[in-house]
Amino acid sequence: MQISNTIATGLKDWLMGMGFSATTTEMIATAVWTLAVILFILLNLIVLVWLERKFSAFFQQRRGPNRLGPAGFLQFPVDIVKVLGKEDIIPAAADKPVFRIASITLFITAILAWAVIPLGEGMILEDLNIGIFYFIAIGSTATISLLMGGFASNNKYSLLGGMRTVAQMISYEIPMVFSLLGVIMMVGSLRLSDIVKAQEHMWFIIPQGIAFIIYFIATVAETNRGPFDLAEGEQELVAGYFTEYSGIRYAIWMIAEYGNLVAVSTIASIMFLGGWNAPFGLTFIPPFLWLLIKIYFMIFLFMWVKWTYPRIRIDHLMHFGWKFLIPVSLANILVTGVGIYIYRMITG
Amino acid sequence: MLKTQELTLNLGPHHPSTHGVFRCVLNLEGEYITKAVNHLGYLHRGIEKLAESRTYTQFIPYNGRLDYVAGMLNEWAYVMAVEKLMGITEEIPERAEYIRVIVGELQRIASHGIYFASMALDVAGASAWFYGFRDRDEVLDLLEMVSGQRLMHNYMRFGGVAADLPDGFMNKLDKLLNKLPAAIEEYEGILLGNEIFRARTVGVAPVSREMALDYGFTGPNLRASGVDTDLRRDEPYSVYDRFKFNVPVRQNGDTFDRVIVRIEEMKESIKIIRQAMEGIPEGPVMAKVPKVIKPPVGEVYSRLENAKGHLGFHIVSDGSTKPYRLRIYSPCFVNIGIFPEMAKGLHLMDAVVALASLDIVLGEIDR
């Protein structure tokens, strides 16, 4: 973190020295950070898709891609180049402006969420005092993009996919937020760096284990991954809301989805797994790497679940969300509140 | 009262879960089906008409193309019908009959393996799909060993089989049979015991006993609805009367039962093959049949317990070398007739699974 801090301050000092005004410096620093985040997501993406393919192959007793690069690592970059070279079809009957911007808005929200996500101590664009609130607020807008994509395609499968997404994401937003509330109550701050600092001695997964499970389930639904991938349920909806997308727009959907996956995994690592705090005093691994390891552990969980379970039916999904997850998450908040009260009574 | 507009959704003929080229036009209220209409014939190749311009022997390979996941059983059904018509059923050497039982039951396992795989895929348990195909490949290896082809075996002949079992077949078969029970256990672990899978299938799209009979269900689908019938036991053809096996019957007739019946059948098939392996006699594999097949004037209707149900052949002969009329009673064609009735009121997701649970093969439906 020291290095990154030095880089950031060094860059700012250097820009100031070049005679830029404070605002301009800030803007340039922001732009650099944004680019870095996009680069981070894209680099992650390559690893992620490779992992996804390799893991799925492992679960299915296959080998997976192994011709391009070491163990097929370069398969995805090649895929991306190919997709970029594909024809970009906009169906004649589609709502063209909405169709065009839908995938981009999802991408933007995926990027925006990263404004408050720290990748290490001080490695953050804006350490907002309402960081987690901002993340949730931005995350909810993703729903609209999916609905836009589904609606604008003028395809019945897409429309059904879009409708399912809205129902599912709005329902699962609630338990997700509630599950995070327990942690926030224990820390007493919405600032992400505060939350990480509070976990120096104990990760919140221990007192908030139930909340972690709820968060995990809810985010599987939020990111549209199996077994809750109803929005793109291949078996009945062909490809759901992005059925009609081709070429680069399809690639943007995919990138944004994986971006969201990384984002929720990061939040899970920060909120429950101690962020960049090293466990068992293993401080020789840099904090940034620790965070990365935790993120990838979360992603592995996501993939494990996806490639194991069959898809759940939408009404079961709704029942599960409203009748089970929300009450449990509320109970968790209650127990947490009582616990904090008792703890304060004891400690004074 | 609020009412949503009905949505007409065209499912197929190109759709990931219509098992080929089945097309169904659905009326949806929300995501619940109010009306379903079947559209068939996207794979209609006119096999029945082609049969009239082929000699009896020339028609054998076409059977594999009917139900292309259970080609061996189809060939057997056809060959059996012609043998009945010729009146040479008694002359078939015992060894040939035993070989037929072995390859037929292997084919049944392979077919049910695909059934399990496609079922898994339709509930989006993609990994389980690969397990079904993995074991099917093992079975196909053996069938390839005897016939030289993976799918279209062309192995049955009037009066026997094309060739004797190759060397080393029994060893390989033994190894496979030792492996299969563990594989089936794996199926049960990965999919059948899964909570989500049960929620998706138990009580979904039930078919009552009366309805099943009325709609002409046969085979595993009928047994899932509580009708205890199996041609292999009730009207034993070939040498099935010498084997001891159970006929799995389930009572509810829902999607889950239709899956379970087939999984149980795979286990029974293993038992039958074991018994056939022990009892197989030495001897010739072909009866003495005339070079030119010319059945006498007359007709025959003969059925066989296929992997999907009763596969019947109604052959009318005018005494020439070609059938005068050949009708294929296809179990899938009749089973699919219930789908509009079954789909009514189902959720779109369940309808897809219910369709898969009927075990349809479009090659046989459209012929």
Add this chain to the structure above:
Amino acid sequence: MDVIKENQVEELVQNNIIMSTVEAAFNWCRSRSLWPLTFGLACCAIEMMATADTRYDLARFGSEVFRPSPRQCDLMIIAGTITKKMQPVVQRLYEQMAEPRYVLAMGSCAISGGPFTDSYNVVLGGDTFLPVDVYVPGCPPRPEALIYGILQLREKVANPKKIARLKANG
């Protein structure tokens, strides 16, 4: 007005090194990432599935991404008999695919009608209405044959000039 001769254009394109390099790179990437359409017609579809499964594992060549939507795939494997009722649908699916798109005719039915050539309802091969790139003979072809066909298509996509030269030489 200048009249541009036919081969002059080609020369211009050939001299434009950057353009052709980019194009070659794209072609190379395309050839290494052929995503088939989840689309089966008949018997061959079963072998197509077997190709993707555990033993044969098409994924090794980066082709395991079977996309159910024609918009997102590159390769249409005509696996099975095309009937007259199905032909418009196949045609429509091909039109829905995004360029560049390739067609592989798998099995004798998709090549010429196979054993059903004299039937009243069968189209005599996919090439009667689609530009087929690679033919994989067999009834049905083994999964290895399909993989070989896809590898051949890969060569064809990666080296369009070589193919053109071969065509010109007959």
Add this chain to the structure above:
Amino acid sequence: MDKIVDREALVGELNQKFGNCAEVFEDNTNQSIKVKPEKLVEVMQELRDNPKYDFKVLMNLNSVDYPENFTVVYHLNSLTHLHKLTVKVELDKVNPQVPSITSVWNAANVQEREAYDLMGILFTGHPNLKRILLVDDFVGHPLRKDWKMQA
């Protein structure tokens, strides 16, 4: 081998009940009866519901284009008695019409549609007698012997 129904007695009973409607049909299978098309539905109903016959299953429905007539062949099976019966209906060569038995077995629905599609036999009273396998504008019925493929 197949259990054979006492056809003489069966035909006698049917004739007694529904007037002169059935007769024994001699062929190599020894299990066929011939029924007049007008009485077909009643006879089928009786064969299904009478516990003495108990033909609960319609095994097969076929149509054959003989030189002298069209014959619709119904193969029936009983799950309890395990016996079989073939019911044949001979139809006019020019205007083949037979009452639909969808009211007796729903299983006949698709099979009758198929027979209509490929053989051109009209099943009167069928709820949805449309082409099922061929395209709607197909000319002719290909399984008829006099049908020739158009170039």
